[in-house]
Amino acid sequence: METKTAVITNPTGDAQYEALNLETKAAVINHPTGDYQFEIINLGELHPDEVVVKVVASGICQSDEGVRDGSMAPLPAVLGHEGAGIIEKVGSGVKDFKAGDQVVMSFGYCTVCESCRTGQPSTCDHYNELNITGGEHQDGTHRFYKKDGTPVSNFLNQGSFSAYTITSEASLIKVDPNADLRKLAPLGCGLMTGFGTVTSAMKPETGSSIAVFGTGAVGLGAMMTAKIEGCSTIIAVDIVDSRLELARELGATHIINSKTENVQERIAEITNGKGVNYSVDTTGVSQVMLASVQVLSKNGVAVPLAVTKNTMEFNPLGELVLGARKLLGVNLGNVVPQLAVPKLVDYYNQGKFPFDKLIKYYKFEDINRAASDAVNGTTIKPVMIIDEEYRNDDPVEYVS
Ligand SMILES: NC(=O)c1ccc[n+]([C@@H]2O[C@H](COP(=O)([O-])OP(=O)(O)OC[C@H]3O[C@@H](n4cnc5c(N)ncnc54)[C@H](O)[C@@H]3O)[C@@H](O)[C@H]2O)c1
Ligand SMILES: [Zn+2]
Numbered sequence: 001m002e003t004k005t006a007v008i009t010n011p012t013g014d015a016q017y018e019a020l021n022l023e024t025k026a027a028v029i030n031h032p033t034g035d036y037q038f039e040i041i042n043l044g045e046l047h048p049d050e051v052v053v054k055v056v057a058s059g060i061c062q063s064d065e066g067v068r069d070g071s072m073a074p075l076p077a078v079l080g081h082e083g084a085g086i087i088e089k090v091g092s093g094v095k096d097f098k099a100g101d102q103v104v105m106s107f108g109y110c111t112v113c114e115s116c117r118t119g120q121p122s123t124c125d126h127y128n129e130l131n132i133t134g135g136e137h138q139d140g141t142h143r144f145y146k147k148d149g150t151p152v153s154n155f156l157n158q159g160s161f162s163a164y165t166i167t168s169e170a171s172l173i174k175v176d177p178n179a180d181l182r183k184l185a186p187l188g189c190g191l192m193t194g195f196g197t198v199t200s201a202m203k204p205e206t207g208s209s210i211a212v213f214g215t216g217a218v219g220l221g222a223m224m225t226a227k228i229e230g231c232s233t234i235i236a237v238d239i240v241d242s243r244l245e246l247a248r249e250l251g252a253t254h255i256i257n258s259k260t261e262n263v264q265e266r267i268a269e270i271t272n273g274k275g276v277n278y279s280v281d282t283t284g285v286s287q288v289m290l291a292s293v294q295v296l297s298k299n300g301v302a303v304p305l306a307v308t309k310n311t312m313e314f315n316p317l318g319e320l321v322l323g324a325r326k327l328l329g330v331n332l333g334n335v336v337p338q339l340a341v342p343k344l345v346d347y348y349n350q351g352k353f354p355f356d357k358l359i360k361y362y363k364f365e366d367i368n369r370a371a372s373d374a375v376n377g378t379t380i381k382p383v384m385i386i387d388e389e390y391r392n393d394d395p396v397e398y399v400s
């Protein structure tokens with residue numbers, strides 16, 4: 001679909017970087033919580049540390065839904081931050097990638113602040129400006145522009161709901177040239193977050209117990225990882241029976257439908273009254289976040305990681321202090337994506353992280369349906385095929 005034309009790349013007219021003269025079909029959110037609308041927009045200039053990626057596929061994460069109201073990246077915006085594709089062009093300062101490389105994309109980080117230098121890029125000093133507030137460069141330029149010159153935000157340094165996008169080298173994870181990018185696309189956020197929450201933040205001892213509240217991609221990612229890490233009691237909590245059944249198939253030793261069962265009582269029963277060593281909340285529902293703290297054993301650790309404005313009210317003395325419990329904030333699993341994603345691919349290849357069971361494929365033009373299927377619980381991980389030509393001798397099965 002790429003047609004090369006003369007385009008406005010920088011309305012200030014002081015272009016310092018390489019003009020791409022490349023336009024792209026993108027799904028744009030123009031109004032708070034409005035539908036995705038397909039538009040042909042322009043790519044901005046390529047900065048030295050950046051690459052143009054021809055996007056093959058992109059997962060939809062619940063965080064895309066969470067920011068569709070314009071509360072973070074200002075609208076208009078191209079969302080999408082679980083993209084994978086093929087590098088089309090590299091900027092003059094890119095060291096480790098070349099055109100034609102297959103990549104999975106993840107969040108952006110500066111690489112030089114204290115957090116980045118100590119292997120914790122998800123708390124990068126520049127995290128917000130790189131990932132959350134729309135992707136405007138320090139020089140005021142953007143990755144996308146409408147034809148009339150209006151800047152268009154991206155999200156999490158990607159904007160993967162677009163046939164082409166610009167991201168920085170720090171967001172790229174190189175994958176095997178033979179790997180199927182349609183499958184690997186969603187590894188850069190939700191699943192990696194669940195994985196890292198267990199491996200980087202909890203670090204459970206072999207034989208530990210864990211309760212996972214919410215069995216979407218993040219919760220199931222945490223659950224499959226808890227099994228790999230040797231947790232022996234893995235309790236999945238949700239209100240959707242089909243998700244709980246899948247959780248059982250993927251390694252939950254116990255499942256609890258909290259609509260019909262009392263979670264605290266059941267967890268007390270399962271753990272002989274001790275409570276669980278670890279819990280993670282992915283629901284963002286106030287009472288559930290609180291329950292995830294209340295089911296902890298002494299010295300237990302709870303990680304609430306939903307993107308939500310909801311609050312949790314509790315008495316710290318009763319819920320934390322007397323039991324020496326801990327509440328941890330963990331962003332994006334606190335991992336280095338370039339180290340975490342290849343591990344997930346290895347675990348997948350060994351049959352230990354069968355995340356493909358969560359995926360349903362949609363055509364890019366069905367993005368609005370894919371998003372609503374994610375919200376209403378029909379699909380755990382919608383993945384849109386953005387380049388239908390990719391491996392078209394081995395077509396995926398689309399949701400009909
Ligand atoms: N902070 C981060 O690093 C980070 C990264 C990725 C995603 N997230 C956030 O994590 C959250 C989970 O993402 P996801 O993609 O797994 O979402 P999801 O919607 O697929 O999963 C949430 C699950 O919670 C269940 N649920 C809802 N209400 C419940 C209740 N009252 N009791 C029990 N279960 C309930 C749902 O049925 C669903 O299965 C989202 O808020 C997302 O934005 C955070
Ligand atoms: Zn940094």
Ligand SMILES: [Zn+2]
Pocket residue numbers: 061062063064081189190
């Ligand atoms: Zn996400």
